[in-house]
Amino acid sequence: xxxxxFHSPRILALSSLLAVAGSCGACAADGAAxxxxxxxxxxxxxxxxxDPRARAxxxxxxxxxxxxxxxxxxxxxxxxxxxxxxxSLEFDYFPLAELMxxxxxxxxxxxxxxxxxxxxxxxxxxxxxxxxYPGRPIAIPEHLLRGGLEVTRxxxxxxxxxxxxxxxxxxxxxxxxxxxxxxxxxxxxDGDPRIGYITAGLLGSxxxxxxxxxxxxxxxxxxxxxxxxxxERAFQRTPILLRYPAGDDNDEYAPNAKRRFGYHxxxxxxxxxxxxxxxxxxxxxxxxxxxxxxxxxxxxxIGGEIRPELWPASFTAVPHPxxxxxxxxxxxxxxxxxMDSGLFSEEFAVSLKRRERALAEVARMGYSLSVxxxxxxxxxxxxxxxxxxxxxxxxxxxxPVELAxxxxxxxxxxxxxxxxxxxGVEARNKPKxxxxxxxxxxxxxGEWAGAELRVRVPNPxxxxxxxxxxxxxxxxxxxxxxxxx
Numbered sequence: 001x002x003x004x005x006f007h008s009p010r011i012l013a014l015s016s017l018l019a020v021a022g023s024c025g026a027c028a029a030d031g032a033a034x035x036x037x038x039x040x041x042x043x044x045x046x047x048x049x050x051d052p053r054a055r056a057x058x059x060x061x062x063x064x065x066x067x068x069x070x071x072x073x074x075x076x077x078x079x080x081x082x083x084x085x086x087x088s089l090e091f092d093y094f095p096l097a098e099l100m101x102x103x104x105x106x107x108x109x110x111x112x113x114x115x116x117x118x119x120x121x122x123x124x125x126x127x128x129x130x131x132x133y134p135g136r137p138i139a140i141p142e143h144l145l146r147g148g149l150e151v152t153r154x155x156x157x158x159x160x161x162x163x164x165x166x167x168x169x170x171x172x173x174x175x176x177x178x179x180x181x182x183x184x185x186x187x188x189x190d191g192d193p194r195i196g197y198i199t200a201g202l203l204g205s206x207x208x209x210x211x212x213x214x215x216x217x218x219x220x221x222x223x224x225x226x227x228x229x230x231x232e233r234a235f236q237r238t239p240i241l242l243r244y245p246a247g248d249d250n251d252e253y254a255p256n257a258k259r260r261f262g263y264h265x266x267x268x269x270x271x272x273x274x275x276x277x278x279x280x281x282x283x284x285x286x287x288x289x290x291x292x293x294x295x296x297x298x299x300x301x302i303g304g305e306i307r308p309e310l311w312p313a314s315f316t317a318v319p320h321p322x323x324x325x326x327x328x329x330x331x332x333x334x335x336x337x338x339m340d341s342g343l344f345s346e347e348f349a350v351s352l353k354r355r356e357r358a359l360a361e362v363a364r365m366g367y368s369l370s371v372x373x374x375x376x377x378x379x380x381x382x383x384x385x386x387x388x389x390x391x392x393x394x395x396x397x398x399x400p401v402e403l404a405x406x407x408x409x410x411x412x413x414x415x416x417x418x419x420x421x422x423x424g425v426e427a428r429n430k431p432k433x434x435x436x437x438x439x440x441x442x443x444x445x446g447e448w449a450g451a452e453l454r455v456r457v458p459n460p461x462x463x464x465x466x467x468x469x470x471x472x473x474x475x476x477x478x479x480x481x482x483x484x485x
Contacts, residue, residue: 071366135162186234
């Protein structure tokens, strides 16, 4: 097992990483352009000419903005340069001891405060709860320690040299507490629009489901199954992601490939692609393949974190020599979101060229929904929209699509057509595959005659960014259709 197999996203001091040449504050210099990019993404085209006699019209493709919701790069919520790159998700950690104060006693203030701060910035949250974090104060709830829970304290250069406090995961009281916490967590937060994704956490160093190099302290498969069962019972809507894919014959991990969990690759771009070397069998893609989960992305989100060693030179002309090609990694994993600090820390320069490269690469991630054509039968008032997903992954959330009629720039009526499901717009399996297309159909009310037609996907979180289509006709939160009834 490589000594570089595991890492802490925060344990590596930013000052210990190599600096990258470039001009700091490039994003501040073009702040107005960045603000426009965050809020709209495309030029306003509401005044575009519309032929009132046309029965069909093609729409023009344009890249969707980098801060489209629930996708893209994810900074820590505590990062010191959140302004440097557009984003719609932020990540935060929480020690279990801060949220669980006793049997049946939960305090959510810390989580609520972070959700509020993230929401004020228009972002949804990716979060993780942990029981052990090398170098940080003990995260085990006090009532378990008082009840006699055994804790092994140890340190290793492989976890940054900080002391770990690993509980005895076989302890019945700890196992009951984990199940009780997950049930309460889900009862309060499942489906909460402020939360985009939850990484399962709770087990192992940093909640990353390992205790490397102390594998002797790693919980049994029975304990892992209890945690997964608890998550599946408690969370029906908010996606839960596991660190390691596992099939029936995995030696370390209980089977999870046939469950509803997504996955997160926390060594993205470093240990992602298959190398054919036996010692690299733990890499993400070989693990997916061994688990029989190569197509998990079609229904379950893939996330992760760009490996910290890559942060200083990510998206530059001279990337880290040990890094794997970002585009290939995205295409292989079908990743929707990735934690990153390289673009969100004052420690690292973000020149205009670096930012442009990052925007181009991030455009490959997750979904990219585009309406390609609209057809309208004025006699029956039946309208068809042809919709494509030019991204690498579906849009996983069950968000409503709204079709509205406008006169004189004012909305006069709106509907949510049945069957307009964002989740059903398929992405290509491979870049060279034929682009699939989905048809959305709606029958328009007669009262809409002569009205301008628009489509939008509002964010269920009121302060969140709306989903914007990859179309030149996107005007703010609305996609303006070039036909009238």
